[in-house]
Amino acid sequence: MxxxxxxxxxxxxxxxxxxxxxxxxxxxxxxxxxxxxxxxxxxxxxxxxxxxxxxxxxxxxxxxxxxxxxxxxxxxxxxxxxxxxxxxxxxxxxxxxxxxxxxxxxxxxxxxxxxxxxxxxxxxxxxxxxxxxxxxxxxxxxxxxxxxxxxxxxxxxxxxxxxxxxxxxxxxxxxxxxxxxxxxxxxxxxxxxxxxxxxxxxxxxxxxxxxxxxxxxxxxxxxxxxxxxxxxxxxxxxxxxxxPPFPMDGPAAKAALSVLERDALIVRIVREHDPKWGYTTLEGMLNEDVCQALDQLISEALGVARNPANRWRKADDGIHVLAAGLYGLLRQDGWTETGGDIERWIAQAAADGRLAPEVLHPVAAKVLERPVDALWPIA
Structure with a gap:
């Protein structure tokens, strides 16, 4: 945990x-x-x-x-x-x-x-x-x-x-x-x-x-x-x-984790960031960052949102690259308008290759307004 x-x-x-x-x-x-x-x-x-x-x-x-x-x-x-x-x-x-x-x-x-x-x-x-x-x-x-x-x-x-x-x-x-x-x-x-x-x-x-x-x-x-x-x-x-956004020991979480554990950047963030921020396991980071992506959409819908680029560049030394990527993918899918089963969505995203670095990183870079090869650490 x-x-x-x-x-x-x-x-x-x-x-x-x-x-x-x-x-x-x-x-x-x-x-x-x-x-x-x-x-x-x-x-x-x-x-x-x-x-x-x-x-x-x-x-x-x-x-x-x-x-x-x-x-x-x-x-x-x-x-x-x-x-x-x-x-x-x-x-x-x-x-x-x-x-x-x-x-x-x-x-x-x-x-x-x-x-x-x-x-x-x-x-x-x-x-x-x-x-x-x-x-x-x-x-x-x-x-x-x-x-x-x-x-x-x-x-x-x-x-x-x-x-x-x-x-x-x-x-x-x-x-x-x-x-x-x-x-x-x-x-x-x-x-x-x-x-x-x-x-x-x-x-x-x-x-x-x-x-x-x-x-x-x-x-x-x-x-x-x-x-x-x-x-x-x-x-x-x-x-x-x-x-948790869905059971972290369930098939959707396991499918997402199996993709993310091959992402050198995300693994390095989990391993090397300052432990005072927590999120020192890949499971913990996935749990947190799915919630952050969803809460950003909810906050936008309710009119209380922070700018997503500023939020994720500044929070916890910029470690929530995964949150920015997930948020960007959900925005692509019009999730605020359609809604749906987030557990099913994460499983499908893992199966379709959308959580792989070649897809996730450019989406995160666009949200964070940073170069795709300089997502973390934040200089």
Whole structure:
């Protein structure tokens, strides 16, 4: 399981012009709230010392860490390093997803899950389609250490830190986000462009300490920073709920992977890019980049899209060449207009040779506005 299978780095950019709308009534029902428990998990990023997080929360992390027992303060970076060097992945997003199989509300709810994971979490985790036995084993072996961390965070009054960071207007912010999202029928577009059926309810959890990630939880719930603008929230929802776009152990995925594993450029990107971005397996890259290609089409249809060339040249050091190629192929096929079964489409594209470098690379080059022989790395 790729470490950032459920992640997207969200940039709060202006919305693009409205290109298309689907007929009423809307399929999508938005539910917006907050969670002290998820915020405590997210704060592990800054407490771990990772620069990816400290550029947002260094002052808060330094002040709060001074109130933690030295053993706990020292173990958080160790846990993060152990997660990133294993198949578990980035610590806080994957831990949040693991615990999301149960109900995560307060910090006390996190502590209760960690105190008795076999009883309180294991049964529901088994139903989490994004879970794996390998991830569970990693988590179970460290649950006691994590329990010590979150207990210490509670005793150091994390609740007060979160309340001060979010401010007195947080409830108003929840209501504001709820109102703004009402016009965006993400689910209808996802169903059209994938051929799948989605639950109409999308749950958004607004957090104080989640930057730079938005992360998918179990079901149709995702977490994001409370101050992201509406366009960013819509783009996150359009992306996160698509994971996985089709079964990654199914025949369509296997057919695509058998073609892509012979693509020297894509294989080199997976192998040589900075691992802090995740996507360190070809399967993980395929999963992510199919979702990115589809979410770009959905965002364009809803009028909140970023320019695709700028998006994929800038995101994650430009590694999503595959996403640009898939997007270009889908545009060639008029996928926004026709929709259809994306699993069947990827299988057909693999069979027809459209995923081979001689087809995929020129299409990606046109989308990225780059020479076909200089798609990556971005100079």
């Amino acid at each position: 790729d470490r950032r299978l459920f992640l997207s780095a969200a940039l709060a950019l202006p919305a693009a012009p409205l290109l298309a709308r689907l007929p009423s009534p809307p399929r999508t029902r938005w539910q917006v709230g907050g969670s002290e428990g998820y915020d405590a998990i997210a704060f592990l990023g800054a407490l771990s010392g990772g620069e990816l997080y400290r550029r947002f929360y260094a002052a808060e992390a330094d002040a709060f860490a001074a109130n933690l027992p030295p053993a706990v303060r020292e173990d958080i970076p160790n846990l993060a390093a152990e997660a990133e060097s294993s198949s578990f992945g980035l610590l806080w997003p994957m831990l949040a997803n693991t615990l999301s199989s149960a109900r995560v509300t307060t910090l006390d709810s996190v502590i209760a899950l960690l105190a008795d994971p076999m009883t309180r979490l294991r049964p529901s985790y088994a139903a989490n389609p994004s879970g794996s036995e390998e991830r569970w084993d990693w988590f179970a072996q460290r649950a006691a250490r994590l329990l010590q961390v979150f207990t210490a965070m509670r005793d150091a009054d994390f609740a007060a830190l979160r309340e001060a960071t979010l401010g007195a207007g947080f409830e108003n912010r929840i209501a504001e986000v709820s109102r703004a999202l009402g016009d965006y029928d993400v689910v209808r577009w996802q169903e059209k462009l994938t051929g799948r059926t989605f639950d109409p309810v999308i749950n958004i959890v607004l957090l104080a300490f989640s930057r730079p990630h938005a992360a998918k939880m179990a079901g149709q719930t995702f977490v994001q920073a409370a101050d992201y603008n509406t366009a960013t929230t819509v783009r996150i929802a359009a992306h996160e709920m698509l994971h």
